[in-house]
Amino acid sequence: MNLSFRRLAIFAAILSCASIATAASQQLNLFIWSEYIEPQVVSDFEKKFDCKVVIDLYEDAESMLAKIQGGGVSLYDVVVPPDHMVPAMAKLNLLAPLNREHIPNFKNIEQTFLNPPYDSGNKFTVPYQWGTVGLFVRSAKGKTVPDSWSVIFDAKQQDGQFVLIDSVRDMVGAALKYKGYSLNSVNPKELKEVRDLIASAKQRSTGFDGSVGAKNKVMAKSARAAIVYSGEGVRGMTEDKETVYIIPKEGSQIWVDNLAILAQAPHKALAEEFVNYILDGKIGARISSFTQFASPNRAAMEFIKPEDLKNPAIYPSPAVKAKLEFLQDLGPKTRLYDEIWTQIKAK
Numbered sequence: 001m002n003l004s005f006r007r008l009a010i011f012a013a014i015l016s017c018a019s020i021a022t023a024a025s026q027q028l029n030l031f032i033w034s035e036y037i038e039p040q041v042v043s044d045f046e047k048k049f050d051c052k053v054v055i056d057l058y059e060d061a062e063s064m065l066a067k068i069q070g071g072g073v074s075l076y077d078v079v080v081p082p083d084h085m086v087p088a089m090a091k092l093n094l095l096a097p098l099n100r101e102h103i104p105n106f107k108n109i110e111q112t113f114l115n116p117p118y119d120s121g122n123k124f125t126v127p128y129q130w131g132t133v134g135l136f137v138r139s140a141k142g143k144t145v146p147d148s149w150s151v152i153f154d155a156k157q158q159d160g161q162f163v164l165i166d167s168v169r170d171m172v173g174a175a176l177k178y179k180g181y182s183l184n185s186v187n188p189k190e191l192k193e194v195r196d197l198i199a200s201a202k203q204r205s206t207g208f209d210g211s212v213g214a215k216n217k218v219m220a221k222s223a224r225a226a227i228v229y230s231g232e233g234v235r236g237m238t239e240d241k242e243t244v245y246i247i248p249k250e251g252s253q254i255w256v257d258n259l260a261i262l263a264q265a266p267h268k269a270l271a272e273e274f275v276n277y278i279l280d281g282k283i284g285a286r287i288s289s290f291t292q293f294a295s296p297n298r299a300a301m302e303f304i305k306p307e308d309l310k311n312p313a314i315y316p317s318p319a320v321k322a323k324l325e326f327l328q329d330l331g332p333k334t335r336l337y338d339e340i341w342t343q344i345k346a347k
Contacts, residue, residue, distance in 0.1 A: 027051060027053075027270075028051055028053045028078065029054050029056070030042075030055045031057075031058065031064065031076040031078070032080045034057040035291070060166055061081065068262065073094050077265040079259075080257050080259060080260075081257070087118055087119075089124075090119070093263055094263055095124040095263055096263045098125070102269075104276060106122075108279050108281055113256065113296040118328075127258055127297075129291060129295065130257070131254075131314075132230045132253060132255070133252050133255070134227075135227060135228075135248060136227075136228045136246075137218070137243065137244055138221065138225070139243070143159070147249045149250055152227065162204075162205050162224060163214040163223045164198070164202060164208045165209070171208075171227065172194055172195075174253075176194055177252055178250050186333045195343060206222070206223050211232045212232055230313060233246075233313060234313050247316060253324065279297060284303075285304045289305065292308070294314050
C-alpha cells in the first residue's frame with residue numbers, strides 16, 4: 001500500500017468513527033411505564049432533534065429501581081420515578097441535578113407541584129403526570145357498584161373474579177386504607193394484619209398484574225374488578241361504557257410521577273432537551289389526553305379538553321382529595337413492606 005493510499009484509508013476510518021460517534025450521540029434512551037407517552041409525541045421529538053428515541057418499559061417501581069441499580073444508570077438517559085422513590089434514588093446517587101438554564105419550560109409547572117417534599121427545590125425532578133389508585137369495575141345490570149375496597153378485601157362483597165396490583169406499596173397501601181390505617185404505616189401489627197388480608201384476597205383472585213394488564217383483563221371480561229391507576233381506569237371507561245373507575249370511600253393514594261435524568265446518562269444534553277420538550281404546554285396536554293392522567297403543567301390546561309378537566313376520575317374533587325395520601329420514603333423501614341410482600345407472594 002503506497003503512502004498516499006494509506007493516508008486516505010486512515011482518513012476514511014477516522015471519518016467513519018466520527019460518523020458512528022455522531023449517530024450514537026443522537027439517541028435518547030427512555031425508561032418509562034408502559035402506555036405512558038403518546039407515540040406521536042416521541043416521533044415529533046425525533047424529527048425536531050434529528051434523533052432516535054429508544055424506549056424500555058417497566059410495570060412497577062421496584063423493578064425499575066432494581067434495573068437501574070443493576071447497570072441501567074449508565075444505560076438510560078431519562079427515567080420516570082414515582083414520588084416516593086425519588087429520595088432513595090437521590091441518596092443512591094442515581095440521579096443527576098437538573099440544570100434549569102437548559103430547561104426554560106420549567107416555568108410552566110403548576111405552583112402546587114413546585115418544591116415537593118420528596119425533592120426539595122426540584123433539584124432532581126420535574127413532575128410528569130399525577131393520579132390516584134382505585135378500582136376499575138365492570139358494572140352489572142341492576143346492581144350498584146360498591147365504592148369501597150371491600151370489593152377486593154371482603155369475601156361477602158365479592159362479585160366475580162378480580163385482579164390485584166403487582167406493586168408492593170400500592171397493594172399494601174390499598175389494604176391499609178381499607179382498614180383505616182395510614183398509607184405509610186410502619187406499625188408491625190397493622191402490617192401483619194394487612195398481610196393476612198391480602199393473602200386471603202389473593203386466594204380468591206386471578207392473581208397479580210400491572211395496572212395496564214389488570215385493566216385489560218376487565219376489558220376482556222376475564223375479571224370483574226381490578227386495582228389500577230386512574231389513567232388506565234379512565235381509558236377503560238372511555239372504551240367500554242359498562243366499566244367505571246372508583247376512588248374508594250375509605251381513601252386511597254395520590255401520586256406524582258416525575259421526569260429525571262440519570263447520573264451517568266450517556267446523552268445528557270439530549271435528555272435535557274427532552275425534559276424541556278415534555279414541559280411545553282401543548283405537548284403536556286397531548287400527553288395527558290393520551291394517558292388520561294392529570295397534568296401538573298399549568299400551561300397545558302388551556303389545551304386539555306374541558307370534559308377531561310371536569311372528569312372527577314381524572315381531577316378529583318376537594319372532598320375526595322382530602323381522603324388521599326401520598327406515599328412517603330420510609331428509608332430502612334421499607335424492609336417491613338418487602339418482608340410481608342415476600343410472604344404474600346409465597347402463600
